[in-house]
Amino acid sequence: MRPALVAALSLALMLPACGKAPETAKPEEAAPARQISWRMSSTYPSTLLILGSMGKRITSEVAAVSGGAINIRFFEPGVLAPPFETFDAVSYGAIEAGWSTSGYWAGKVPALQLFSSVPFGPSAPEYLAWYDYGGGRPLFEKIYHQHNIHGLICGMSPPEASGWFKDEIRTLDDFKGKKIRFFGLGGKVLEEVGASPQLLAGGEIYQALELGTIDGTEYSVPAVDEKMGLQEIAKHYYFPGWHQQSTFFELIINLDAWNGLTTTEQTQIEAACSTNIRYGLSEGEALQAAALKRIADAGVTLHTWPPEVLAGLKTAWEKVAADMAANDPEFAEVWASMTSFRAAYKEWADRGYLKD
Known part of the structure; x- marks a missing residue:
């Protein structure tokens, strides 16, 4: 028998004993994430x-x-x-x-x-x-x-916008005695200048303004205020939003x-x-921008606060912040951190950005 044939027959006889070739291992599936x-x-x-x-x-x-x-x-x-x-x-x-x-x-x-x-x-x-x-x-x-x-x-x-009022606000004194829905620290500033701030949830504002329970309100940016329907009740809308x-x-x-x-x-x-x-x-x-145009088209007057009103509100805020820091160590710590950062940042802000 020729050597090549012998080798082939020998290999054929050996294969059954070897069994099947090993299968390629499948990658393990990742465990499903917990819910x-x-x-x-x-x-x-x-x-x-x-x-x-x-x-x-x-x-x-x-x-x-x-x-x-x-x-x-x-x-x-x-x-x-x-x-x-x-x-x-x-x-x-x-x-x-x-x-x-x-x-x-x-x-x-x-x-x-x-x-x-x-x-x-x-x-x-x-x-x-x-x-x-x-x-x-x-x-x-x-x-x-x-x-x-x-x-x-x-x-x-x-x-944000600075607020909606039924009557025009010309001076700081015009805030006195007015009941105004105002949010957060800005409400304390208005209290300092003689207003009576009210904190109402958003769903309560329209009715309170409509019924005269409040004389004015702020809520959010113009597009949100428009959705609230505030332009239907108050016709004087103020900017900038000094409080937010x-x-x-x-x-x-x-x-x-x-x-x-x-x-x-x-x-x-x-x-x-x-x-x-x-x-x-x-x-x-x-x-x-589009919301402001629609609001103006609805008969609302868009006002910009006079510089003297903003200056008076800023002075009132500085007093409020100082009083709160003096009476609340936690407030004082956060306020000190923020004011320190802002003082250093001002150099960059003044130099880095174009002024209109």
């Missing part, structure tokens, strides 16, 4: 432009960035908790999260108002710069952690719920908030 379901109570209705839509949007953004693993369900104001009780509901763990702005908690933690909006305060870029790189964030988190809450700046809006040159919005989370997340899950929520900040600012800036 997290949270309830989020909002202080703004989902239908409210920017203020509410940012809250609604953060739920879809978190779901998208987490691949559907983190589900935050949006609840309208009052369904899970009244707007002004959202802080306590999150703190006690009755719900996992809330959507708001920290100025609503003025009666509980005055210092948190500085993380909402500040009279004669920073523009959006400066506000973010202080928060992210000037010491704001550690203070924000420290304050909230004392109340079993983790806070995240999760949205932003551009400068920019506004932070927040996602507040029960601290135990936050600590129960993995680092990846926390990072996903933070990333969604960063995207939401950009959305709030870009949409907010884009919508105002």
